[in-house]
Amino acid sequence: MNRVCLARCATLLLAFLTMTAGPASPSSLETGDFETVREANRVLEEEIKLAARPQVYLLVDCSERVVLIKGRGVELYRLPIIDWRLSGEGPLAVVFRLLVRPPVVRPKAMPGEDPSSDPIDLHDMPADYDLVFDPALILAVAPPLSEQPWLWAKSHLREWWRHVVAWVRVTVTADQAALGAHLRLTLSEEAAQSLAWSVTDGMPMLIRRATSL
Amino acid sequence: MKRFSATRLKIVRGAFLALGVTLALAACQGGVSRDGEVRASEPEQKQGPRIEQLRARHAALQRQLSQRAPDGTYIIVDTARNRLYVKRREVVLLTAIASTGSGTILDNPDRPGAQWVFDTPRGEFAIQSKLANPVWVKPDWAFLEEGLDVPTDPLQRLEPGMLGEYALGFGSGYFIHGTLYTRLLGKNVTHGCIRLNDEDLRAVHRLSRIGTPVIIF
Numbered sequence: 001m002n003r004v005c006l007a008r009c010a011t012l013l014l015a016f017l018t019m020t021a022g023p024a025s026p027s028s029l030e031t032g033d034f035e036t037v038r039e040a041n042r043v044l045e046e047e048i049k050l051a052a053r054p055q056v057y058l059l060v061d062c063s064e065r066v067v068l069i070k071g072r073g074v075e076l077y078r079l080p081i082i083d084w085r086l087s088g089e090g091p092l093a094v095v096f097r098l099l100v101r102p103p104v105v106r107p108k109a110m111p112g113e114d115p116s117s118d119p120i121d122l123h124d125m126p127a128d129y130d131l132v133f134d135p136a137l138i139l140a141v142a143p144p145l146s147e148q149p150w151l152w153a154k155s156h157l158r159e160w161w162r163h164v165v166a167w168v169r170v171t172v173t174a175d176q177a178a179l180g181a182h183l184r185l186t187l188s189e190e191a192a193q194s195l196a197w198s199v200t201d202g203m204p205m206l207i208r209r210a211t212s213l
Numbered sequence: 214m215k216r217f218s219a220t221r222l223k224i225v226r227g228a229f230l231a232l233g234v235t236l237a238l239a240a241c242q243g244g245v246s247r248d249g250e251v252r253a254s255e256p257e258q259k260q261g262p263r264i265e266q267l268r269a270r271h272a273a274l275q276r277q278l279s280q281r282a283p284d285g286t287y288i289i290v291d292t293a294r295n296r297l298y299v300k301r302r303e304v305v306l307l308t309a310i311a312s313t314g315s316g317t318i319l320d321n322p323d324r325p326g327a328q329w330v331f332d333t334p335r336g337e338f339a340i341q342s343k344l345a346n347p348v349w350v351k352p353d354w355a356f357l358e359e360g361l362d363v364p365t366d367p368l369q370r371l372e373p374g375m376l377g378e379y380a381l382g383f384g385s386g387y388f389i390h391g392t393l394y395t396r397l398l399g400k401n402v403t404h405g406c407i408r409l410n411d412e413d414l415r416a417v418h419r420l421s422r423i424g425t426p427v428i429i430f
Contacts, residue, residue, distance in 0.1 A: 037264060041270055047278060048274065048278050054338075054426075055337060056336055056337065071336075072337065073281040073282050074283075074300075076291070106317060106318050107317045109317045119400060119402050122294070194293055197292070198293065200335050
């Protein structure tokens with residue numbers, strides 16, 4: 001009787017395992033909907049063109065919540081996105097080029113002084129800044145409230161002011177394009193500084209939109 | 214004989230029970246209905262064949278992108294964290310602590326308004342030269358930085374032993390080379406070149422060849 005019970009339990013367990021077995025964690029593309037896969041393909045098509053040239057580029061993946069620094073299709077560095085928010089109007093399915101990057105205060109080497117005494121460091125980079133791209137897109141980067149309350153508040157105030165200015169401009173000129181697109185990324189302080197360090201003038205950037213965008 | 218038949222009966226009953234549980238679980242997941250028909254969710258029914266095409270296209274695009282990666286060995290330099298990696302495909306062959314550009318500026322006294330910026334260039338480059346026992350030809354800024362006059366005799370610019378055993382040029386006068394100042398490895402202190410300790414420099418020299426890609430970010 002006990003052996004029969006044991007056999008039944010084993011069979012039930014086997015059936016359950018058969019049902020639940022599968023890939024450990026299927027990617028969003030395996031389980032994702034039509035739009036998710038289509039968007040991923042669009043980004044890949046653009047990335048293949050970027051990776052054909054000797055350059056470093058950015059991929060902001062809102063779907064996977066990560067900023068990737070890449071070259072030749074190879075992932076060079078990965079910066080996790082804590083949160084993101086998109087507002088305004090403008091095309092997102094294009095290759096953006098960086099026009100304005102955060103200002104960096106460079107120390108001046110004085111003749112006769114040890115040049116290694118005051119080098120620039122990753123921690124000298126700003127953690128709260130705007131990256132301006134062409135076509136019109138502002139990528140606002142700031143650390144989370146929990147890490148840097150002052151920078152977080154400053155960044156929100158700047159965003160609010162930008163909306164006010166854009167709204168006035170749209171009201172006066174009736175030009176909806178004046179709004180522009182605005183992508184806000186919340187990154188850890190270190191990730192924000194890393195991004196500020198790594199961006200270069202004219203750097204290409206792709207955005208993989210989440211399907212909710 | 215009778216006992217054997219009873220055992221077989223139990224096995225058959227167990228198998229039917231397992232089948233029933235399997236079907237029930239499948240029904241709960243929306244894959245199989247109570248009638249045993251395979252039923253897809255509403256959007257998948259409409260887009261079934263198309264999403265499969267998209268996934269196939271996705272796999273093809275990923276293969277295409279992976280072909281853009283360097284074929285052989287390549288070098289990655291992370292200037293933010295002062296690390297150098299030698300990789301082949303996804304395999305890391307070497308991880309080294311480096312020193313990269315200090316980011317400082319130096320005014321050129323001979324040309325007002327002009328200045329040198331001591332950054333390591335970012336982007337993709339390639340090894341263009343591999344020198345053994347290189348001799349540093351000190352540029353103007355090296356003298357000015359030390360508070361010295363720029364010499365008129367070119368021989369006074371030569372400084373052997375400063376660059377270590379090897380120097381690997383990757384264009385515009387930038388090199389991966391050795392250093393006497395190993396205590397500064399891991400810091401941004403150079404004039405744009407990439408410094409390594411002797412052992413790592415030997416490994417990079419051994420693993421790279423002319424044309425090896427150098428990706429700096």
